[in-house]
Amino acid sequence: MMLTAIHPKLPMRNKALTKAFYTGQLGFQQIGNDYEGYLMVGKEAIQIHFFEFKELDPAENYGQVYIRTNNIDALYQSLLDGAVAIHPAGQLQVKPWGQKEFALLDPDNNLLTFGQSV
Template sequence: MATLSYVSNNSNMLIDINPKLPMRNKTVTLEFYKNQLGFRVFGSADFDGYLMMEKDQIQIHFFEFKSIDPKENYGQVYIRTDNINELYQSFLDTKTSIHPDGRLEIKPWGQKEFSILDPDNNLLTFGQSM
């Protein structure tokens, strides 16, 4: 029987996570995240079929999936924030649609949250511990 051994070097092994979500149209995705949510392009926007967007300390990556049916897309990301009220207001200011079931509220699990859908029906939920 093989045994796996692990030797700790007292350093973090996991340092970041960058979710990858499907997109049908790179231009539409770029414009939504840039103009509605305040993200900016990270790296090369010209990379065929792939897009990286960042805001503050997070990145979201997108891969081209032209044939995805948004009604069958279950892509989801939970994004933690330390100023949910200001973030929520900034999205209202850019007329970003809040998910009908995702209005800003304190959830039973102690998070203040709200959600939006991007143009490909990826669900973005923003939360802050209360």
């Protein structure tokens, strides 16, 4: 047996708002069945799932996902071109650990960090 994929599950307060952000701004597609209180989105080889948590306080949400890419410069530019807000401390830069990274927050303060080895 071998592990083949991982699909993180993150909290969301409002399914319509989360769906609009991921599909409208980040270019994901809704996938799978449309379950009450649950959302699945995918883009290329990755999926992110969301569970409804209406009482979530975004200021106390520490959900984080690290997403690897093979063309970080083009991805970063496409998000800038689409006026997606980059995290104030997360502009594209090479980190001491050998990754070129940037980060952004979704509507519920889940942190998405995108990285590529340099």
